[in-house]
Amino acid sequence: MRKLLWLCLLMAQMNPAFADNIKQAAEQGNALAQAKLASRFLLGRDGEPKDEQQAAHWMEKAANQGLVDAQVALAAMYDRGLGVTSDRDKATQWYEKAAAQGHGTSLAILGKNDAAKGSVQFNYQAMRLSASRSIPGEYAKKFLITQ
Template identity: 80%
Template sequence: MLFFNGKADYFALIGKSNINPLFFYSSFILFECREIMPAGIYPSVFGENVMRKILTLCFLLWQANFAWAESIKESAEQGNALAQAKLASLYLLGREGFDKDEQKAAEWMEKAANQGVVDAQVIMGAMYDRGLGVTGDRDKATRWYEKAAAQGHGTSLAILGKNEAAQGSVQFNYQAMRLSAARSIPTEYAKKFLTTK
């Protein structure tokens, strides 16, 4: 079992690792119990049994997440558009044991986008705008945003300057908004895909 020298170790690793946080959390619980239990109480039979149950629960949750990730990969390989977007998100964020790989993320996201998944189309626009996992190409980015806008996607309409504000008298820098959106969209939309059932 992995133990840490302090809370800082735990929080530093949890933010950088692609391993499920439950593993780290269970180790953190053990670390905390070692510090807060009065001398002579831990390790006691009661303390060890409680910790064993907590670790077992954490391990079972980790296994369930691993199985979930594998089922997503299987469904994506069979052509399920939402599963392709979720798999791309796992690669983009480096979650559930998948190493962060922007090129694989772009490949899978493009498959989902080609099947008409609106948020995947927006992510592809942002990825082409930034050159994230693909060669930067503003024209391809615009085409992806236009596909999403054709389905009524509000952010895409705004990025393209086709929303109501663009037609009115409001002065707005759509170029700056597009660049800002391209920085935040892939990560935020990927997180959204992973919480979608």
């Protein structure tokens, strides 16, 4: 997996047209390209400076088109206040949209998975806080290697 990520990043660095194609596709409304561009801004990759506000802008465009992983990433960004003003209600709305599509992590964060229905004592608030720290970066890496 790391070799594949390295190869994709190397291709983008060696071929500026590769990176420009993603930006052009994002501007034309391609949801996956929008998530990739958001990821480039979030991580400061492929010639884009690190810019969390631009990352949130492009991730929201992808999320509005129903890209479930973008919805989850944006939800975590709202939970954390990463590129946007921290807003738990907006974060919950985005997690709800992803959960409606069957996204397991979102279901767990919202306490709507099977464990929540059982007698297992679980701190969902701590899980949500942890998720808000890890999801944006991890999903951004995932978007960058997605074809």
